[in-house]
Amino acid sequence: MKQPLGVILAGGQATRMGGGDKCLLTLGGMPILKRVLDRLEPQTDGVILNANGDATRFADYNIAVVADSITGFAGPLSGVLAGLDHAAQLGHTHIITAAADTPFFPCDLTPQxxxxxxxxGLALAASPSGRQPTFGLWPVALRDDLRAALDDGLRKVVMWTQKHNAGTxxxxxxxxxxxxxxxxxxxxAETML
Incomplete structure (x- = not known):
């Protein structure tokens, strides 16, 4: 199998941070997005960013920005679907997702x-506190099933992945x-650095 396409999920509204893009906040003198990119890029065959709104705010990162195709902030699954659709256009069979606000995720995420x-071909990451549903391996072949589930109102990642017997x-x-x-x-996070 060709290495998966990396998809950074940044489509949320950041309400607890007061709005804006959490991934553009500076951590240790560097934007969080740069830290996430630096971790994900070596593990994938290219990386795209799932974000809504004006894509030019990410122009400094020289990265394709793909918006949700489902309207109304449908959650991370909508970002996964946008990534799957883009991956299909590029001929990828799978994507690996990572959250844009999680700068310390494992450097062996993809192989695991x-x-x-x-x-x-479907798996989610988990740690001692439970599943990490924004970190996963997703097959492009399931994108129509995911689109139908989102159209039916499904928003919970684990409900959809359990239906498809996702690995952990x-x-x-x-x-x-x-x-x-x-x-x-x-x-x-500054102290964790």
Whole structure:
């Protein structure tokens, strides 16, 4: 199998941060998005960004920006679908997703997800605190099924992935999936660096 296309999910509204793009906040002198890109790029065959609104705000990153095709902020699954549709156009069979506000995710995310998804090509990451539903391996072949589920109102990642018997890639450290949702989280991330 060709290496998956990387998809950074940044389509949320960042309400707990007061709006705006969490991934453009600076952490240790560098935007969080740059940290996520630097981690995901070596693990994938190219990376795109799922974000809504004016794409020019990401012009400095020289990255394709793909908006949700489902209107009304339908959650991370909508970003996954946008990534799957873009991957299909590029001839990829799978995507790997990572959250744009999670700068410390594992450097072996892709190989572990590929192992966990050997049976059916679908897998989610998990840590001791539970599943990490924005970190996953997703087969392009399931994009029409996902589109139908979203059109029917489904918004919960785990409800859809369980239906398709997703594998689980277990990671030992919750801190790897620490995400920056609030100003306090950003301060904590600075100390974690």
């Amino acid at each position: 997800l590929l192992l966990a998804g050997e049976t059916n 890639a277990e990671f030992p450290d919750d801190a790897a999936f620490f995400n920056v949702n609030t100003p306090e989280d950003l301060q904590k």
